[in-house]
Amino acid sequence: MGGPELERLIGLFAKLPGLGPRSARRIVLKLLRERETRLLPLAEALEAVAASVRTCSVCGNLDSCDPCMICVNPARERRICVVESVADLWALERALIYRGTYHVLGGSLSALAGRGPEDLAIASLLERLERDPPEEIILAMPATVDGAATGHYLAEKLKRYGVPVSRLAQGVPMGGALEVLDEGTLATALRARRLA
Amino acid sequence: MGGPELERLIGLFAKLPGLGPRSARRIVLKLLRERETRLLPLAEALEAVAASVRTCSVCGNLDSCDPCMICVNPARERRICVVESVADLWALERALIYRGTYHVLGGSLSALAGRGPEDLAIASLLERLERDPPEEIILAMPATVDGAATGHYLAEKLKRYGVPVSRLAQGVPMGGALEVLDEGTLATALRARRLA
Numbered sequence: 336m337g338g339p340e341l342e343r344l345i346g347l348f349a350k351l352p353g354l355g356p357r358s359a360r361r362i363v364l365k366l367l368r369e370r371e372t373r374l375l376p377l378a379e380a381l382e383a384v385a386a387s388v389r390t391c392s393v394c395g396n397l398d399s400c401d402p403c404m405i406c407v408n409p410a411r412e413r414r415i416c417v418v419e420s421v422a423d424l425w426a427l428e429r430a431l432i433y434r435g436t437y438h439v440l441g442g443s444l445s446a447l448a449g450r451g452p453e454d455l456a457i458a459s460l461l462e463r464l465e466r467d468p469p470e471e472i473i474l475a476m477p478a479t480v481d482g483a484a485t486g487h488y489l490a491e492k493l494k495r496y497g498v499p500v501s502r503l504a505q506g507v508p509m510g511g512a513l514e515v516l517d518e519g520t521l522a523t524a525l526r527a528r529r530l531a
Numbered sequence: 532m533g534g535p536e537l538e539r540l541i542g543l544f545a546k547l548p549g550l551g552p553r554s555a556r557r558i559v560l561k562l563l564r565e566r567e568t569r570l571l572p573l574a575e576a577l578e579a580v581a582a583s584v585r586t587c588s589v590c591g592n593l594d595s596c597d598p599c600m601i602c603v604n605p606a607r608e609r610r611i612c613v614v615e616s617v618a619d620l621w622a623l624e625r626a627l628i629y630r631g632t633y634h635v636l637g638g639s640l641s642a643l644a645g646r647g648p649e650d651l652a653i654a655s656l657l658e659r660l661e662r663d664p665p666e667e668i669i670l671a672m673p674a675t676v677d678g679a680a681t682g683h684y685l686a687e688k689l690k691r692y693g694v695p696v697s698r699l700a701q702g703v704p705m706g707g708a709l710e711v712l713d714e715g716t717l718a719t720a721l722r723a724r725r726l727a
Binding site: 337338339340341343344347348350351352353354358360361362363364365366367370373374375376377378380381382383384385387388396397398399400404420421422425 | 533534535536537539540543544546547548549550554556557558559560561562563566569570571572573574576577578579580581583584592593594595596600616617618621
């Protein structure tokens with residue numbers, strides 16, 4: 336029902352992460368009810384992004400300029416925070432605590448997924464270090480098996496550059512009630528305990 | 532981060548029903564990672580829908596032709612199923628059981644929301660009845676207070692046309708375990724019980 340154009344649009348929405356046929360129909364009906372204020376602006380915004388947003392050739396961030404606004408900002412500290420994805424980079428930026436630059440790997444090493452070092456942006460990271468050595472490298476990998484493996488691999492690779500390499504702390508997350516935390520997090524938090 | 536175009540796109544996604552800033556960012560990153568297969572097709576599909584889809588001047592359905600494919604289909608039975616919204620019409624079509632036509636009211640009567648008969652597509656329904664009386668009118672209102680009020684109002688209005696008026700049955704939904712059903716549904720199902 337609704338004609339082929341509508342079916343196609345619902346199908347495209349339904350394949351987006353977190354959506355399905357039901358939520359896609361709900362969204363499309365909403366867009367059609369508010370054509371001028373929602374449907375057309377969304378179509379235009381998608382085209383603007385497609386036309387303007389590119390991957391930063393230095394760090395791998397997404398931005399409408401290349402190098403990105405973070406890489407060209409002279410007020411940024413000369414540290415590099417290595418992250419798995421642009422989503423992780425944005426999460427750290429939202430925390431408003433880090434003032435350095437980034438390097439997006441594009442994934443973690445994964446034996447299961449068959450992803451080796453050559454599939455990640457590691458060569459470009461090493462080039463950056465040789466061209467312009469930073470004061471510190473922070474490995475901000477996720478606390479997963481693959482994330483840990485990637486961190487170990489990078490720490491080993493980075494040794495010979497003589498730059499301090501650090502990792503994110505692991506422990507109880509903010510607002511985390513102990514009773515709902517997994518054993519791994521509890522064990523890590525206990526092992527890494529500090530004097531109060 | 533990501534530039535003004537990206538911020539704007541995320542903001543538009545975040546305001547869609549069922550989405551928020553977090554899911555909007557996830558969707559936009561996915562779109563950017565698959566620019567050719569997702570981002571551009573979605574932009575094109577939105578424009579195609581904006582250009583082609585209109586409200587059926589007979590029944591209020593959304594389709595790329597006017598009158599819609601259901602209204603112009605001569606194989607459809609000469610019944611009118613009155614629904615609140617296009618979403619409800621689509622839900623009935625998906626059930627593949629109804630072979631008549633529809634009439635979309637555009638809402639229910641609601642004292643709280645200040646919606647009276649003149650705010651719904653009731654005049655156009657009465658015109659349809661006078662122009663071309665159907666064999667039956669089915670009131671497929673939701674089982675809510677407003678839905679019931681709208682059904683009663685319409686049943687009263689429709690009396691003088693001499694057309695049979697029916698309602699959807701109410702009772703235990705398919706797969707509905709009794710212990711999780713609300714008291715209202717249980718009471719209705721018990722009152723409307725039938726010989727086994």
